[in-house]
Amino acid sequence: MVNLNDLPGIADPALQAGHHVARVIKARLKGRRAEPFRYLDLGTMATISPGDAVADIKRLRLKGLVGKAAWAVVHIAFLAGWRYRVAVLSQWGWNLVTGRRAQPIILEPVRAIERK
Numbered sequence: 001m002v003n004l005n006d007l008p009g010i011a012d013p014a015l016q017a018g019h020h021v022a023r024v025i026k027a028r029l030k031g032r033r034a035e036p037f038r039y040l041d042l043g044t045m046a047t048i049s050p051g052d053a054v055a056d057i058k059r060l061r062l063k064g065l066v067g068k069a070a071w072a073v074v075h076i077a078f079l080a081g082w083r084y085r086v087a088v089l090s091q092w093g094w095n096l097v098t099g100r101r102a103q104p105i106i107l108e109p110v111r112a113i114e115r116k
Contacts, residue, residue: 012042015078045071 007013020037027034043057045067053068055061062070072092079085094100 007039008044010044013039016040045074047071 016039017037020034024034043055043060045053045055045057047053047068051065051068052063053071054063055067055070055074057070076085076088079088
C-alpha cells in the first residue's frame with residue numbers, strides 16, 4: 001500500500017488514485033483482485049505569466065515560451081472531453097486576440113490585506 005504522505009500534494013496523484021479506485025471497483029464487481037496502486041511521477045509544471053511557464057518532466061526541463069506551450073498541451077490533454085478542450089482553446093484564443101487576462105490581477109494594498 002502507498003503511504004499518502006509520500007505523494008506530492010498536487011492534482012496528479014489524486015487523478016491517478018481516482019482512476020485506480022475505478023479499476024478496483026470494476027475488479028471487485030467481477031470478483032477479481034485489483035493491482036495495488038502505483039504512483040507514476042509525470043513531472044511538474046507551473047504557469048508563471050501569460051507567456052512564461054516552467055516544466056520539469058523527468059530529465060527534461062523547459063522554461064519560457066516553450067514551457068508555456070508544453071503546459072498548454074498537457075492542460076488541454078487532461079481536460080475531460082472534446083467540448084471542454086474546444087471551449088478552453090476558444091477562450092485562450094479570444095483572450096490572446098483581445099488582450100484580456102483570464103484571471104484578474106489582485107493589486108490590493110498590503111495594509112488592507114493585513115487588516116483582514
